[in-house]
Amino acid sequence: MSNSKLKMFTKLYLKDLHEVTAEILIVVIGVALVTAGFLLGSEQNAPLMILPLVLLLGLAGLLPLISSFKLLSREWSQNTVYLVMSLPVSGAMILGAKMAVLLTQYIGGTLLITLSSYLLYVTKLSQYLTPQQPGLMMLYNNPQLLQSLLAFYLSGLVFLAFLCCTSFFSQIAGKLSARFSGLVTAATFVITLILSGKILDALGTGSNELYHMMIQISGDAANYISNMNMSSLSYFVLAVILFILAAVIYDRKLEL
Amino acid sequence: MIEFDHVGKRFGSVQALDQLSLQFGPGKIIGLFGPNGAGKSTAMKMIAGLNQPDSGHVLVDGQKPRQSRDKIAFLPEIDYLYGWWTLKQAADFMRSFYADWDDNKYTELLGFLNLREDMKIGKISKGQRAKCKLLLTVSRRAPYLLLDEPLSGIDILTREEIINTLIRDFREGEQTIIISTHEINDVESLVDEVFFIDQGRIVVSGSAEELRITQGLSLVEIMKEAFRNVQQ
């Protein structure tokens, strides 16, 4: 019987996906309620739905980070770590499956909200915007806008991945200490974020630059896109380093 | 063969294992006995690759334990399965990770132990959960079976079922079963070899039958003797 790595990864992925059912449901139900709200409600009330959608967007971006703590710490608190650590697979696969779930959460949640927002726009709000370039035509006619949006989305995704890797790394570092694990986790998380910020500032792709880019969205699009991508790349590299560190410590140093 | 070579392990101020040296030969049912806190669980987790020695080394068939995880089926004392799993989901999970999973054995033992696949791990009784854990562990044809207190807190009838499952499926010559327990009484007739461990050291070891013949005592009585001597 072939026990391919893919099969094992899939099992881990599905198992971890189930563990974050609550967080997924929050977003799904939230979006469903808001969508029902503006589809069934009156024309006047439709614009009120924008705020909840924005809030849900924030939630969809934040919940995966919260899930990242839940996914690891629960293994220890429920003792399922005995099962997981005994499996004949590397720490990279264990953490990789969890990361895949977190990314699924983020992408799924943000896409869902984007779809709902577009639906809201098309059904109720089109009258408020310029009739010359309705809907998706706006994007087709302006490729740079599309690229900018994609670069923006990608950087958000990579930044989330970076935050989750920091979370994994911090929690695993925390587990090295039997008595002060909470403290070590918190400290590692904060220190890693600060250090990362400093490193990227030194490289010129840090948060300062990012902020300036974001408020200059109407400016030079090409510049904006390339800067976003540079930022994404930097955070991606950092995320990978933290992931590898976490996996190595898990494999070599963690004990039950 | 499992080999401990002058293994030391310390947790804070407690020396859990102290220059521990022993060999678990193949094809036998081995009893690892000792009072609570003697170091039995620590030793078992070390074989399963869940912790590492501070000094000395542990080898499983000449390899490090963490490289041998596919040969070892470890049954910890605590509840280590996901509560929302059904038995079927748990079996499906194990099947995907272990090449030595035997579906025929699984189905057969499912009936023998009176379990149903739709049982939810978190909702069943302690005895049924113990049987589920055993089922999942024994359905693998793993060369090394490590059972950490498999009978503690289990009612008598379930204990018998568990012991009979072990007897029924034991592959003499091919499989090694290591049982750690402080209730020696339950497994007197089950073990080939015994290792009495106290404060991280072996105080008595040998073949169960030979010990009975030479000392004229049951294993329970031999342990009492051994610990009385140590305390002096």
Next chain:
Amino acid sequence: MSQLDYDKSKAIYKQIIEDFQKQLIRGTLNPGDKIPSQRDYALKVSVNPNTVQRAYQELERIGLTETIRGQGTFVKADTAMITEIRQEMADDILDRFFAEMNSLGYSKEQITEIVNHRLMEMKGAISND
């Protein structure tokens, strides 16, 4: 065969052999009978299969059983052997009896007297039924 009620302070494989011998003497097992496989017997009495194997090997070695490939293990002992075993077991019991009585300080005459007295009582008890 009933559950083996064994003494945990003595070698189990020896008690398995003894149990087998007693069954032969009592007649619950007869020459030519098939005995359970090692695995079945181990399950029945909840004993380690290795221990059962040792007992079965010893039984075969002393000629009480024989294993026919593909068919199982059968009682090989004949009536002469069984009588001999019965005698040996009785001798063992007597040896232990005498040793214990001796340690209590009973002389040969006292032992004979006490044994006869008891036998009378038992006869009387039987005839009063």
